[in-house]
Amino acid sequence: xxxxxxxxTVLYVITAHxxxxxxxxxxxxxxxxxxxxxxxxxxxPLHRCLSKISNRYxxxxxxxxxxxHILVVSSPAAAEDCLSKNDIVFAYRPRILANKHxxxxxxxxxxxxxxxHWRNLWRIFSIHNFCTNxxxxxxxxxxxxxxxxxxxxxxxxxxxxEMKPMFFEVTMNVMMRIIAGKRYYGDSxxxxxxxxxxxxxxxxSFRTGGETNVGDFLPAFRWISNNEKKLIELQKERxxxxxxxxxxxxxxxxxxSKNLTPIEALLSLQKTESEHHKAExxxxxxxxxxxxxxxxxxxxxxxxxxxxxxxxxxxxxAQAEIDDVVGKNCLVEESDLSRLSYLHCVINETLRMYPAxxxxxxxxxxxxxxxxxxxxxxxxxxxxxxxxxxxxxxxxKEPKKFKPERFQGLEGNRDGFKFMPFGxxxxxxxxxxxATRVVGLTLASxxxxxxxxxxxxxxxxxxxxxxxxxxxxxxxxxxxxxRQAMVELLSQT
Numbered sequence: 001x002x003x004x005x006x007x008x009t010v011l012y013v014i015t016a017h018x019x020x021x022x023x024x025x026x027x028x029x030x031x032x033x034x035x036x037x038x039x040x041x042x043x044x045p046l047h048r049c050l051s052k053i054s055n056r057y058x059x060x061x062x063x064x065x066x067x068x069h070i071l072v073v074s075s076p077a078a079a080e081d082c083l084s085k086n087d088i089v090f091a092y093r094p095r096i097l098a099n100k101h102x103x104x105x106x107x108x109x110x111x112x113x114x115x116x117h118w119r120n121l122w123r124i125f126s127i128h129n130f131c132t133n134x135x136x137x138x139x140x141x142x143x144x145x146x147x148x149x150x151x152x153x154x155x156x157x158x159x160x161x162e163m164k165p166m167f168f169e170v171t172m173n174v175m176m177r178i179i180a181g182k183r184y185y186g187d188s189x190x191x192x193x194x195x196x197x198x199x200x201x202x203x204x205s206f207r208t209g210g211e212t213n214v215g216d217f218l219p220a221f222r223w224i225s226n227n228e229k230k231l232i233e234l235q236k237e238r239x240x241x242x243x244x245x246x247x248x249x250x251x252x253x254x255x256x257s258k259n260l261t262p263i264e265a266l267l268s269l270q271k272t273e274s275e276h277h278k279a280e281x282x283x284x285x286x287x288x289x290x291x292x293x294x295x296x297x298x299x300x301x302x303x304x305x306x307x308x309x310x311x312x313x314x315x316x317x318a319q320a321e322i323d324d325v326v327g328k329n330c331l332v333e334e335s336d337l338s339r340l341s342y343l344h345c346v347i348n349e350t351l352r353m354y355p356a357x358x359x360x361x362x363x364x365x366x367x368x369x370x371x372x373x374x375x376x377x378x379x380x381x382x383x384x385x386x387x388x389x390x391x392x393x394x395x396x397k398e399p400k401k402f403k404p405e406r407f408q409g410l411e412g413n414r415d416g417f418k419f420m421p422f423g424x425x426x427x428x429x430x431x432x433x434x435a436t437r438v439v440g441l442t443l444a445s446x447x448x449x450x451x452x453x454x455x456x457x458x459x460x461x462x463x464x465x466x467x468x469x470x471x472x473x474x475x476x477x478x479x480x481x482x483r484q485a486m487v488e489l490l491s492q493t
Contacts, residue, residue, distance in 0.1 A: 026374035028062040037064030044466040047358035051388040060372045066217030069380045074388035076417035081371045082382055083425040090363040091426045094381045096216040098209045101231040108284035130430050138178055139334050142438055145173045146445050147493045153480055154490045160455050163305055163476045167298035174438055175293045180249055181261040201238055202295050206468045208234055242283045296356040296469055297435050302476050303354040304443055306460045307402040318343055322448045328485040332444045334437060343444055345404035351421035358387035358470050360423050449490055450480040
């Protein structure tokens with residue numbers, strides 16, 4: 001019996017290998033095991049695991065993960081083939097359990113398939129949240145929250161500070177004020193408790209959403225894992241939280257009708273265009289804004305400060321630029337950011353080494369296409385290993401070294417498909433403009449107003465954790481003291 005099973009396995013592996021060659025599909029790790037395929041090869045962090053496989057099989061390779069076919073690309077040319085030449089083909093999303101339960105049955109902006117519904121969500125999303133005029137109108141909100149952070153740091157200077165919670169407060173307050181017209185971190189303990197509930201929900205969303213669900217790859221073994229149950233319970237909590245927020249905004253609308261927040265504007269449109277503004281659509285957009293606009297930006301700022309503490313010459317250079325451009329008689333403003341070229345280099349180098357999403361959100365092909373000369377079947381899941389591209393020594397000189405100067409001369413936040421920290425194509429990140437403003441103003445203000453130092457003599461640990469987004473394995477702690485020239489300004493904020 002054992003010999004028969006062994007013989008069957010060997011014949012299966014060899015047959016699958018030759019059929020793959022005959023059909024001119026892209027390279028894949030050999031062998032493909034029965035039932036599980038290549039699932040045995042995967043480990044965390046996934047972007048590093050896939051990068052090692054790419055080093056052996058090339059920048060384009062194929063994985064069989066149970067019943068799913070996966071295309072992994074790890075080069076600018078291959079990414080351009082997928083996200084530019086075949087942009088519409090790969091504008092779809094795979095139907096997996098996390099997308100189903102956390103994405104309102106595949107109807108949210110992040111997880112909806114490309115089509116009329118998605119285009120309508122994108123239009124609403126852009127008009128009410130991320131158009132240039134809207135972002136400009138909200139400048140004061142971002143300034144207020146950054147100044148609140150400066151006051152807290154000024155009050156607690158000299159003490160050991162854990163940086164990520166401070167950054168999260170900024171991003172959370174910015175997003176809540178933009179979306180619902182309220183601040184969570186303030187004097188009201190009720191609101192602070194709500195904020196802590198939301199923060200736990202954010203962490204759980206990224207943790208649970210990033211877990212491997214056996215049922216996605218081996219449907220017959222779906223009952224083995226309880227991950228689907230976790231997703232359902234998590235979504236109930238998320239939906240309850242956002243429904244309370246919507247109800248609060250609806251009540252506020254009855255009392256005043258001026259200066260509508262995005263939620264209130266959508267609720268108004270729902271009365272006249274109910275078929276295009278369903279309750280689930282509004283709630284899903286709020287969740288996308290809150291989750292995508294808080295933790296990722298806070299994490300990027302934590303990563304940015306970490307290498308600055310390890311590279312004092314970079315910190316001094318960024319500080320000198322701000323002093324020269326802005327001066328010491330006023331605090332840096334958002335309008336100054338376009339003239340702070342070295343600060344942009346620091347942020348870009350942070351995004352290169354520590355991208356918030358080391359793997360771009362998964363895409364799926366809607367029909368057969370060709371990538372890098374290989375035929376890609378319809379229904380193939382696409383994973384773009386952004387981290388592998390951003391750390392490729394063939395593209396970047398000394399990729400493991402923090403060198404902001406490598407970005408001098410680069411205008412904006414993109415360099416073709418060599419540097420695209422916010423993705424590209426139709427499914428690129430819609431919050432890029434807001435994120436760059438929040439991160440830019442916060443970092444510029446911290447550098448301008450304070451001298452920063454490590455808690456101990458040891459270098460800051462730059463190890464990364466695991467999960468859907470790239471987080472630090474060990475939270476950053478630091479100390480600051482106000483710069484002498486900035487004391488008077490800080491005391492007035």
